[in-house]
Amino acid sequence: MALLTRARSFAACAAAAATLVRGVPASTQRTTAEADIKAAFLFNFTKFVDWPTVAPAGPFQICTLADGTFDALLARTLTGESTGGRPIQQTTPDSPDVARTCHILFISRRADGNAPRWIAAVRGQPVLVVAESPGAEQAGAHITFVVEDNRVKFDVNDDAAARAGLTISSKLLRVARHVTARERP
Numbered sequence: 001m002a003l004l005t006r007a008r009s010f011a012a013c014a015a016a017a018a019t020l021v022r023g024v025p026a027s028t029q030r031t032t033a034e035a036d037i038k039a040a041f042l043f044n045f046t047k048f049v050d051w052p053t054v055a056p057a058g059p060f061q062i063c064t065l066a067d068g069t070f071d072a073l074l075a076r077t078l079t080g081e082s083t084g085g086r087p088i089q090q091t092t093p094d095s096p097d098v099a100r101t102c103h104i105l106f107i108s109r110r111a112d113g114n115a116p117r118w119i120a121a122v123r124g125q126p127v128l129v130v131a132e133s134p135g136a137e138q139a140g141a142h143i144t145f146v147v148e149d150n151r152v153k154f155d156v157n158d159d160a161a162a163r164a165g166l167t168i169s170s171k172l173l174r175v176a177r178h179v180t181a182r183e184r185p
Contacts, residue, residue, distance in 0.1 A: 037152045039077040046083035048172035052165040055126040059089045063102035065111035096121030107131040126165045153177040
């Protein structure tokens with residue numbers, strides 16, 4: 001029952017994000033809608049991924065390497081939200097080493113050239129790495145956003161997530177466009 005409720009919540013947040021853009025000029029509506037949907041996905045990933053007990057304590061940190069517009073949309077999405085009884089905070093890490101204190105690290109296209117450096121800094125740490133470029137998946141990102149048929153979708157590298165100590169819910173894996181399965185010993 002709880003998983004069904006979580007799945008409905010996931011779908012509802014994505015649908016709600018799409019409705020937020022009514023009244024926005026057509027030229028910017030697609031970009032704004034895409035950013036709102038990605039922000040809703042980032043929030044919902046907190047509900048469909050399990051972090052190990054060694055994950056950083058305190059507020060749940062969603063760290064972003066994005067532009068100010070995306071950060072503002074994400075902050076609006078996260079206002080008053082919590083996960084696992086912990087308030088969710090959005091922050092921008094100053095350096096790759098600081099990113100180790102994140103629970104989720106979102107690497108936008110803006111930081112694409114530095115993605116391998118940021119991913120390497122958190123490799124093996126319980127940090128869910130979400131990115132926008134296909135090259136980030138090869139560098140070790142756990143979830144990669146893609147736009148296909150004018151819809152935001154995502155690919156999951158479950159193997160890389162497992163190596164970081166993260167468990168991605170089967171509900172999330174089922175709605176992914178593509179899943180790189182865990183390697184079994």
